[in-house]
Amino acid sequence: MNATTSHIDHRTYRDALGRFATGITVVTTSVPRQPDAPMTELDPLFHDRETLGITVSSFMAVSLDPPLVVVSIDKHAKAHATLQTAERFGISVLAEEQGYLSDLFAGRPVARPGQPFEELAGFPVVKGALTQLVVSRHSAFEAGDHTLYFGKVEAVRQQDGEPLLYFRSAYHRLPAPVQPR
Numbered sequence: 001m002n003a004t005t006s007h008i009d010h011r012t013y014r015d016a017l018g019r020f021a022t023g024i025t026v027v028t029t030s031v032p033r034q035p036d037a038p039m040t041e042l043d044p045l046f047h048d049r050e051t052l053g054i055t056v057s058s059f060m061a062v063s064l065d066p067p068l069v070v071v072s073i074d075k076h077a078k079a080h081a082t083l084q085t086a087e088r089f090g091i092s093v094l095a096e097e098q099g100y101l102s103d104l105f106a107g108r109p110v111a112r113p114g115q116p117f118e119e120l121a122g123f124p125v126v127k128g129a130l131t132q133l134v135v136s137r138h139s140a141f142e143a144g145d146h147t148l149y150f151g152k153v154e155a156v157r158q159q160d161g162e163p164l165l166y167f168r169s170a171y172h173r174l175p176a177p178v179q180p181r
Helices: 010-017 078-085 099-105
Strands: 025-032 049-056 059-064 067-074 088-093 117-120 123-126 131-143 146-158 165-167 170-172
Touching (some): 025 078, 025 123, 049 078, 049 099, 067 078, 078 131, 078 146, 088 146, 123 131
Parallel strands (some): 088 123
Antiparallel strands (some): 025 049, 088 131, 117 123
16 A cells, blocks of 8 residues: 655546546536537537537535535636536436447547437437436636536436446446345
């Protein structure tokens, strides 16, 4: 076991945090389409808007009453500037077979999936996700090299299935339950 107290090496810190298994979400925003912007297969159902997405594993519920959630976004991420001005954003909890979408929205080279979005409460979310939330921006707080974006949940849709998990820099699936649910 390595113990460091005076200076925490970034790689050691990342490796240590990687031992915490998390689910994977895609946070979506919708921005006005520029008049000269070409249409792509990732465009939403809205012709005058463009949907942007980013893979996020730092997500949690904050409050049941009111229903609040938070995501943590790196200040250097392209999505950070978009979320700074967004009034609403979507959060989609990915299903175990959606690793390719996690890769896509993390900027890794993968085959384009066709149209990955559908609509919930007039806002784009990831099609086939286990849970889809549409939130209105509640508040934002800077925290080191990230910003915490809090959202008040406006709409929820869920479906059965198993989550995509991330542990030690790799995707994982839940094992079969030991006891029946």
